[in-house]
Amino acid sequence: MEKKERRTFLKQTAIGIAGIAAIPFAGKANESLSFNAGTENKLNVLCVGAHPGDPEFGCGGTLAKYSEAGHNVTILYLTRGEAGDPAKSFAESASLRTKEAEVACRALNAKPLFAGQIDGNTELNKVRNEEMTKLILAQKPDIVFTQWPVDSHIDHQVAGLLSLTAWVRSNQQFHLYYYEVNTGSETMGFEPTDYVDISNVREKKKAAMFAHQTQRPQETYDDFFKAMEEFRGLEAGVKAAEAFVHFKAKAGRATIVGL
Ligand SMILES: [Zn+2]
Structure with a gap:
């Protein structure tokens, strides 16, 4: 499909997350929005x-639903997790965590990409913005998920803001959704606009999360993400959900149901 036609198509399905059964504003899942590619x-x-x-824990369930529905899913990691373990060199950690990311991507049927920044030392400046905008647009994305930038971790802030700039510079050509991680200790001030029911893909998401063996996945899941999935599920009226903040393109803003 040509880009222009696809845009029109996206606009028509853009209540909640385009292309899958999303749950806008805690309403019931609207099956008419779902389709198989x-x-x-x-x-x-x-x-x-x-x-x-970060992508797997934050929205692995949603990514699993997209790939199951036949869409192309790519995960772009800003860093390779170089600073993850003070007992290891950056090169050792990067190699281990790259392998873990590849296993996680296989579980989600996603393609891994790495942007080449360094964990704990990510940069937000003119050159990095240009580099990241190029990299994001080269994927010809219809939808971009990224980290909510109000976060205690500077690398998360940078990932979110670099993506925002790509969206602005592309003239809002793609849908931009923010996801949360470790709300309560990392993500702050996150008020979801959209929810995705992940009840039937929790095991697949777990396989992707648990691929990150160096990150104490059991503990991270038990202490944060299990509770988050169920709390977002309560808000959305389903067993488990992932929540998003959707930055609508201008064309979709001046509308309200029924008018
Ligand atoms: Zn992180």
Whole structure:
């Protein structure tokens, strides 16, 4: 499908997350929004995260649903998690965590990409913005998921803001959704606009999360993400959900149901 036609198509399905059964504003899942991709309407879904694991923990369920529905899913890691373990060299950690990311991507049927920044030392400046905008737009994304930038971790802030700039510079050509991680200790001030029911893909998401063996996945899941999935599920009226803040393009803003 040509880009222009696909945009029109996206606009028509853009209540909640385009292309899958999303739950806008805690309403019930609207099945009429769901579809399976044929060759005609495959979406390019890109998820940006600062470190290996952020995309999988933050929205692995949603990514699993997109790939199950036949869409192209790519995960772009800003760093390779170089600073993850003070007992290891950057090179050792990067190599281990790259392998873990590749295993996680296989579980989600996603393609891994690495942006080449360094964990704990990510940069937000003119050159990095240009580099990241190029990299994001080269994927021709219809939808980009990225980290909510109000976060205690500077790398998460940088990942979110670099993606925001790509969206602005592309003239808002793709849908931009923010995901949360470790709300309560990292993500702050996150008020979801959209929810995705992940009840039937929790095991697949777990396989992706637990691929990150160096990150104490059991503890991270038990202490944060299990509770978050269930709390967001309570808000959305389903068993488990992932929550997002959707930055609508201008064309979709001046509308309200029924008018
Ligand atoms: Zn992180």
